[in-house]
Amino acid sequence: MSKTVMLMNKIKKLLVMPKEEVLFRITERRLEKREYKHHLSGKDQLSDEDFIRKCCGLSSQNNAIHRLFDNFYSGKRDSFFTEGYEKNIRTTVIKKHLNTQDWLLTADQICEGQLCLLGQDVRLAQAGEWHKDPLEACEWPRTFYKQVSKIKPSVTVDIKYVWEMNRHQYLIVLGKAYWISGDEKYAKKVCAIISSWISDNPYHSGVNWTSSLELAVRSISWIWAYFFCRGSQHMDAAFHFIFLKSIYEQGLHMEQHLSYYSSPYNHLIGEAAGLHMIGSLFSQLKLGQAWEKLAWSILENNIDKQFFDDGMCVEQATFYHHFTLGFYLQAALLRKLNNKPVSEKILSGIEKALNVSMYLTQPNGKLPAIGDIDNARSLYFNMEHSWDFRGFLSLGAVLFNRSDFKRQSSGSYEELLWLCDETMLTNFETMDSTYPLETSKALSSSGYYVMRSAWEKDSHYLCFDCGVMAAGLHEDGVPSAAHGHADALSFELSVFGKPILVESGFNTYFGPLEWHRHFREEAAHNTIKMGKSRQAEYCGRLTWKSVIHPKLHYWRQADNLETVCGEIVYDKEMSHRREILSVSSKFWVLLDQLKSAGRNEQAIAYFHFDASVNIEVDREKKQIIASAEGAGLLIQYFEDYEVEARRGVEGMGPEAGWQAAGYGHKNPTWVLSFVIPLTKKTVLFPLLLLPWKKNKLIFSSKKETRLDTKRNEFYPATFSFDEQNYMVSFRENDSPSVLCDGVPV
Missing domain, CATH: 2.70.98.70 (Beta-galactosidase; Chain A, domain 5)
Known part of the structure; x- marks a missing residue:
């Protein structure tokens, strides 16, 4: 496409752009210019002392790193899903329903540096390699994040692959392996990968800061892995400090670069879900409560914009429907775990979206491949790509007491076992299993x-x-x-x-x-x-x-x-x-x-x-x-x-x-x-x-x-x-x- 055509397309968009969007984009450009100026001078790099004092509200004296660590474990904060009920009971239930040996085999492969990302077998990035494309022998520039897209390292390189490596969702697999086995090698690998990434990705430097959604998915991955490995000898005060500081920096970037207009659907919802999780779980951050409040308001105020009245995602893509829905489920269930209110508006939107999932699911348990896909999953517990989202229905069964959701979940347990507490799991197991009321369905809005x-x-x-x-x-x-x-x-x-x-x-x-x-x-x-x-x-x-x-x-x-x-x-x-x-x-x-x-x-x-x-x-x-x-x-x-x-x-x-x-x-x-x-x-x-x-053809003309x-x-x-x-x-x-x-x- 010629530069002239591209310019004309931009002008056409600008002419129909609402005034509030124009003002937002102008403000955003000013912020980016200020960020660039600070980046060149080094002012955007947060010192450890300033983080402790300004961002956590502690004195930088008297062993502050250990006090920060102690505050996390003994201070007031929300519980995470892994803390929903006693570990031994959960372990027994998990081993009853799931093949945990597969977790360990996959985790061992990751420890050996073997990954399958987006259908490609690749090598896990090592220290200093987090900007490299995992398929091509090229590296994305380590420049100010807004300039990265202007300096593409090769004609054929696809940014999705370096992003996928840096989403770190495979850390959840390592975390599960540690949680179920207690083998320290898995927790050690989690800490090594996160530490290596932090060292290689200073604030606002490079490809891994170019998309707020990527930061959100990575933050969620880190949090799951952190809580899976909680109690490991490798999760010490020093690691907790660099982890928390990087989580803060990524949260700050997300807050300042939410995709209100550029990508107001799954991107905005994913960013809000990541910011919500950071804010609710890391209350020792001075911005934590504000982030939680902001993120939840975004989720609540935008749910009607994400789904049609019948519950289908307005992006008209079945994989992205579940990407968005998974973020909502995770945020709502985290609030319920901590006895925080979830509005009827949110719950109704989630239930209708699950209803769509149930009716669109084919007899083989998979969704039709409607619309775009990038393999993105917001609820990520294994590395196998699949069009089977029936695990979402098991969550819906306990959230809404839907016996038809239970039947159509067909025994998909993993999401249920990690995201629900003991009471919810008991309710699921004792619930009746019934057919949906309608065999055929008109989703007339979508x-x-x-x-x-x-x-x-x-x-x-x-x-x-x-x-x-x-x-x-x-x-x-x-x-x-x-x-x-x-x-x-x-x-x-x-x-x-x-x-x-x-x-x-x-x-x-x-x-x-x-x-x-x-x-x-x-x-x-x-x-x-x-x-x-x-x-x-x-x-x-x-x-x-x-x-x-x-x-x-x-x-x-x-x-x-x-x-x-x-x-x-x-x-x-x-x-x-x-x-x-x-x-x-x-x-x-x-x-x-x-x-x-x-x-x-x-x-x-x-x-x-x-x-x-x-x-x-x-x-x-x-x-x-x-x-x-x-x-x-x-x-x-x-x-x-x-x-x-x-x-x-x-x-x-x-x-x-x-x-x-x-x-x-x-x-x-x-x-x-x-x-x-x-x-x-x-x-x-x-x-x-x-x-x-x-x-046998049962047809004759x-x-x-x-x-x-x-x-x-x-x-x-x-x-x-x-x-x-x-x-x-x-x-x-x-x-x-x-x-x-x-x-x-």
């Missing part, structure tokens, strides 16, 4: 519509996306960053519990541009690309403008038929209307109506399959058969479209067929595309989606389906399925009609 056959592991599941791309985006030419994708009218589908049609996920923020764009644009989703029209215009990494949001026509539920219909209108002539019917929770009927005023362009319909799925294309029968471990999906189409099936191969580009399981990681998978000529004003593109099991070109309707598709006879008709500007054994469904 625009997700879930159809499922039942709440069992082998149930069918479909999630249809008819919501806005994300909050904060503009329909005009004003650019704005967001984690939402161009995925309107896309859907995910599982049959007999197996994911078949899936979202492609997301691969990289700062890596190769073609991969970054691909996973965010239409071709990476189960939707249709309409000629030259686009759901949004790309205008830089993470940034969209001229966004076109879909609209819902209807969501209907009857005894044997569920229907959802949405449309995206590009202009007066071009539109895409998609309707999906779930027939008796057995199979699905899909009808796309493509309007183009006969522009003689092409539409391309994309279908992305899970990496575990294999497909066969039978062009003679007009069928695609997808199979996955003894179950699968038959896709019946009706016209002689140009059909292409592609699967990614190492060295091929993003269009070949890839599924991004997590940040920086992708697997080859099948992608199917139908090329649909837009040669008349309205083109119908109907499909039957028929599940099968145990290598009775009569060839034909298109009446004059009336623009298909004669009935007549077929047998699951020992019943069906007839499905498709016609322009109407819903598909379905007869079962001659009776309307």
